[in-house]
Amino acid sequence: MTDTYDGPILDNHLHLDPEHGRGIDAVEDFARAGGTHMLVVNKPSWMIAEIPEDEAIFESVFETTIEAVQQASDVLDGRAWPILGVHPALISKLTGRGYTPEQAREIMQAGLDIAAEYVADGPALGLKSGRPHYEVGDPVWGASNAVMQHAFELGAETGCAVQLHTEGGEDFTQVGAWAEERGLPATQVVKHYSEGRLDGPTKSVLADKDELEIAAEIAEPFFLETDFIDDPDRPGAVLGPKTVPRRTEWLLENGHEDAVRTAHVETPASVYGIDTEATL
Numbered sequence: 001m002t003d004t005y006d007g008p009i010l011d012n013h014l015h016l017d018p019e020h021g022r023g024i025d026a027v028e029d030f031a032r033a034g035g036t037h038m039l040v041v042n043k044p045s046w047m048i049a050e051i052p053e054d055e056a057i058f059e060s061v062f063e064t065t066i067e068a069v070q071q072a073s074d075v076l077d078g079r080a081w082p083i084l085g086v087h088p089a090l091i092s093k094l095t096g097r098g099y100t101p102e103q104a105r106e107i108m109q110a111g112l113d114i115a116a117e118y119v120a121d122g123p124a125l126g127l128k129s130g131r132p133h134y135e136v137g138d139p140v141w142g143a144s145n146a147v148m149q150h151a152f153e154l155g156a157e158t159g160c161a162v163q164l165h166t167e168g169g170e171d172f173t174q175v176g177a178w179a180e181e182r183g184l185p186a187t188q189v190v191k192h193y194s195e196g197r198l199d200g201p202t203k204s205v206l207a208d209k210d211e212l213e214i215a216a217e218i219a220e221p222f223f224l225e226t227d228f229i230d231d232p233d234r235p236g237a238v239l240g241p242k243t244v245p246r247r248t249e250w251l252l253e254n255g256h257e258d259a260v261r262t263a264h265v266e267t268p269a270s271v272y273g274i275d276t277e278a279t280l
Ligand SMILES: [Zn+2]
Pocket: 013, 014, 015, 041, 227
């Protein structure tokens, strides 16, 4: 890291798979590069276990993530937190198995209900939901929006943020309004894999220099993320664990001290209620 910066560096969205992937090795890489905090999102259930035809599968996926987070916290100068939920593409896996979109919606909402218990009872910091990033038919699109709205209700009840996986784009004001209607401030909805510009939710910008430059100049709240997937079958499919610390250094070298503070201190505090400086 630069000699002058000794503040927190948070990766807002990555995955860890100690059993099949690099696991704690990846956390050590992140820490050596200057990273201090991370939000670890559970892998899609079908990548770790089977298609969840009963709720026990969600529980085992969440427990795996919580365990990985505890191990990561031991390595980090700061700490890690779990973000738990249901990947929106599960709906296609389920309908591919013969479930109707309505039945798939119920299974996915049940998974979110379990995730919300982990938030209410302690270890998890927030929820993960969304809708498919690819073309789907109207029934699946409708059921997916209903699942996402259910996540907003749970976020409002539990008082936690909801990370979203969605299609690309910049105008998500409708989605933000759905959250607000259910009592969850749009600012507590976080669009993962965002570009530099976004209307509605809070953006979590993939650590790409061009998009980061845009986000830094707009001076709205934002996060930085890699979406590191820790999948040995897809090395290099996404950014590696050192990327957020390196991009932070690059921001500092380019005079964006304010953006660094926004991404690693102020936005984490306002969206999740976490204090990345006190936990350093
Ligand atoms: Zn992800």
